[in-house]
Amino acid sequence: MASCSNPPEANNGAGQPQEYPVYAVQNSQATLLASYPASLEGEQNVEIRPKVDGYISQIYVDEGATVKKGQLLFKIDAPQYQQEVITANASIKSAEAEVNAAKLQVANITPLVKKEIVTGTALQNAQYNLQAKEAQLAQARATLANAKTNIGYTTIVSPAAGVVGKLPNKPGSLVSPSSPVPLTTVSNIQKIYAYFSFDEKQFLEFSAKYPGKSISEKIKQLPAVSLVLSDGMVYPEKGRIETVNGLIDNQTGSVSFRATFPNPLGTLRSGGSATLQIPVSIASALLLPQKATFEVQGRKMVYVVNEKGMVKGKEVQVMDLFAGNDYVVKDGLKAGDRVVTDGMGNLKDSVTIKPVPVTNGSAH
Template identity: 55%
Template structure:
């Protein structure tokens, strides 16, 4: 019996030792996996503050001078001399071209000769009247002879008037061979050179003179933009709205801002059925001739916003066509909030129409990597820093 009891006792001790080792291994493994809790990540946070700003709407525009006058010959002939060059600045009445047309000089000479002949006929007819009149008074010849002489004189005077009219026409036609500028302006392209045969039926003009002391910028607004414009600008009539429209700015093709302000002066009364837009015209002074006809630019129309909810664009993120921001609650937990924004922007800022209110705390860099209910360590930002660059 004793021999059998000792092995049994040893077996029990061995089992207890194995159990103890297994327990210690689990505790060590548990101890190895556990560690100190990670601190929340830091994010810059700002408080939403109402701000006043100016929203800018840009519209593509085509520039045209106040006057664009095609210079065409009124007589047929060869270009004899060109007195200007493309791009030249000319004054009203300045000589531009001369046309070689000898026939008009010949017509003038013939007309002058016809006048001389007609004047001689008038003198002869007058002499006949003067000779006949005393003879009639003395009843030497009949009164019929006097009337006939007077009729002849009248016919000769009429012929003289006709000759003078023909002369004036010939003189005008000859004057058309010298072409002068009808306005102050800038010369366009010159397709015909010296020796070219030109006439009033040519497809292309000799050149175009653009009066660019004022420049018109033509642009369009679609129906939605036109309604927004009409509702935003004060006034009960179209003329009142035009007067209340703020001055507009011209953004040139190199993205620079034209120094002179312009005014919107006309709005088309009809909407183009093909484009669905209405035409606008803004006028800009052009004292140094920087703007030229045919150039392209953008007309920028300002729209003021007073005490609006503005946030930096970087604070929002877009998901499926909607905009969201992360709002921080009192426990420093973030929650995504959908916002609605205006189509217009104030520089790098969105104008929020719903979803936020003054006093809300928003994560400055709206990263979509954040998750709802995540706890962060907020780092408050100064208001001036958040809205730095607004309206610049």
């Protein structure tokens, strides 16, 4: 019972060698996941701002509510525009009366000119006066239309379907078109854009790897991409990389890409962050189980087992990309090398063990 409760100890010269799981690294086809930090934005983010001065009298939605296009959001109390309507209506009536008087004057002078009782100049002056009065009437009607438009601006509706953001103002707050903070933001999140970047070297490698005469043609060759959320969960919907910025950022030396993900349940929200993963296929990769490695002063090490069962620590270099639970070895190992996959804390150089072959972490 005591021996079963303790980890196996390697043979140090006395007794039989202890068994340790050993994995033979081999070249094989692998799909790696290249990871990039991504920022999330809705398909459409619309700032809702007032077009007139006034006080908020009603707020018809709450933060996080889903709204339809044309749905009522806010009501602004602006009595000055109602007064403008009253004033404009009065101006129209006055202008209409003046136009009618001017028309009557033209009508009275016209026959007198034909009879040469008055000169044509008097008729021209009457006609000019009529035109001026008609212009004043048109101006009064335009003032009324503008006043009615301003009254229409006191009722604010959503210009798009989406989700309501923060509501910084409360009923009674004074707002104006010059207010620095919008009334709210409506985000259309039926689709979510994930923005990420390649550095210049990665961009050149991408351009060389994928076929196509243009960047847009190369993008079409990219596989579907995944999104890892901030809680570590993989978003269930796959996305596609659709666009790439045409310029390299002079300050960061990076090129911005945009991937689009469907968002039918509204799980993703604008302003969020995630990790975008692009699968990269490699025809021949030397795979090493992550659990077979350990760290020594910042170096990644493994215990290699020789033909006699003796172990020796060896540093390995691995790629930044992962193939599931495996590393891809760049240097330090070759195909056929055997490494210990468990219990490395009980080992040291020159210890002899009894290797137990495993495949993908499982014993034969």
